[in-house]
Amino acid sequence: MKEIFIGLLAIASISAALALIIELAGAYIANYGEKHILVNNKKDLVVEGGNPLLFSLMSKNIFIPSACGGKGTCTYCKVKIHEGAGPVLPTETPYLDKDEMKDNIRLSCQVKVKEDMKIEIPEDLFLIREFRSVVEKTEDLTPTNKGITLRITSPEDGILFKPGQYVQLQVPPFKLSKTSEFRAYSIASNADDTTHVQLVITKVENGIVSTYVHDYLKEGDEVTIRGPFGDFFLRDSQRDILFIATGSGLAPVMSMLYQIEGEEIKRKTTLFFGDRKPHDLYFQDQLIYWQKSIVNFTFIPTLSRAVEEDSWNGEKGRVTTLIHKHIPDNTPLDVYICGAPPMVESCAKVLRQKGIPASNVFYDKFE
Amino acid sequence: MTQIDMPTLFFAAIFTNNILLTNFLGLCPYIAISKNINSAAGLGVAVIFVMTCTAALNHLIYYQVLVPLHLEHFQFIIFIVVIAAFVQVVEMTIDRYFPALYQVLGIFLPLITVNCAILGASLFMIIRDYTLLQSMGYGAGSGTGWLLAITLVGAIREKIQKTGKLPKGLEGPGITLIITGLLSLAFTAFSGLIKIQ
Structure with missing residues (x-):
């Protein structure tokens, strides 16, 4: 009985002593104190040092895009760090090319805030x-x-x-x-x-x-x-606009059409919307209303699996068919494509054949 | 007490009684991190450091605390927590005060907590009745031997990647285990040379 007691006590006290040492080390060695992060030369943030930059910024309500949750795999969280980042870490090197390293681009989920920093992020991220x-x-x-x-x-x-x-x-x-x-x-x-x-x-x-x-x-x-x-939004230009959407890819286009209506944009605007069956069409009332209310707006839906019982009188086939049919070669156009990646890619290919430069094609792939 | 001086023990632990190639300890990080020679060497250096220090620490705790209290049977659990705590504190210290060193060792340190070669070295020193000095020599030697083994296999794997064509099933761990077996045969050839216990 006594042995068990002494044993437990000894193990417990040794573990407690070690835990205490770690705690003390955490409090004194790993305590970097308060550090300043100067963002874009104007916003001065005071954060607790020692944490990854991504999470330090998050605690101050600046959300750098990140898909992997700070695991260092998605590379969305790249930011420019002018001062205070220290040398590039082995966990970053696979994701940074030579130019990025020269430009002080770093993965904010890997770089820890150990000293005062000066960083640069796109202004949009403040929003x-x-x-x-x-x-x-x-x-x-x-x-x-x-x-x-x-x-x-x-x-x-x-x-x-x-x-x-x-x-x-x-x-x-x-x-x-x-x-x-x-x-x-x-x-x-x-x-x-x-x-x-x-x-x-x-x-x-x-x-x-x-x-x-x-x-x-x-x-x-x-x-x-x-x-x-995201960077899928209307670009300023004088060219006509073509929207191509399938499925839920219609969502961002709707928002852009509200903008075209509100700002009374006069550029000739066309929307190709593709899905399978008549029951897959949605937001139809609003789109038909816009056909009348927005000057120069045309809405063309197309269905790929409409059968006779559907009594569908509109276009049949895929959105790529519509491009072939309605868009003459070398039309000056800004094209916005949104939907599943295979659709986006096949549309981009057809548009290339039509002589529309890739710089005028913008897309949002829904993975 | 074993009658063998510390420098001899150090070299014995590297060549004749290599902890990885004759005792097969620490195989998982050895297979996982030996894809290229730089990371292999980094991990190896970290193992030398931690093995030497934890051998000494565990020696002190075993003979100063566990033996007087007749708690030798708790050596496993105590050694493991000592190693884990030590690695944690060392990582924090290096991270804070030696940024250059952290570049080389830092990311490997947490891996070492679960490297069974480290625990193995501590247990061997107890079984073989080493003194504190011998234990440190043995720890440093075993670490160096581990470094030698992983850099050897790292170099071979790099070379194979550049030149060799392997059947699909042999890629990665498969061929590594075969190489390890061959290396191990070579090392066991020395095994009778020095008696370390």
């Missing part, structure tokens, strides 16, 4: 914030697409985004996932209404976030979103 919101409306747009409208409750001034950009929608842990997960969805609503965003969510077999939205999310629920992200 990326975390928002709390309430689900105001859910609607079944098609058998596979659900539209959800979120009312942003905090911060109260709402979200400033460029039409075409996307947000990350975060869902809590549930049956399919032990952790809280987020996925990116484009905003379909009017950017002028900063307190509401509408997202179109396609049901994906065993997709964590889409399953949650389709099967669990109810009106009145609270959800968190982060954004806006």
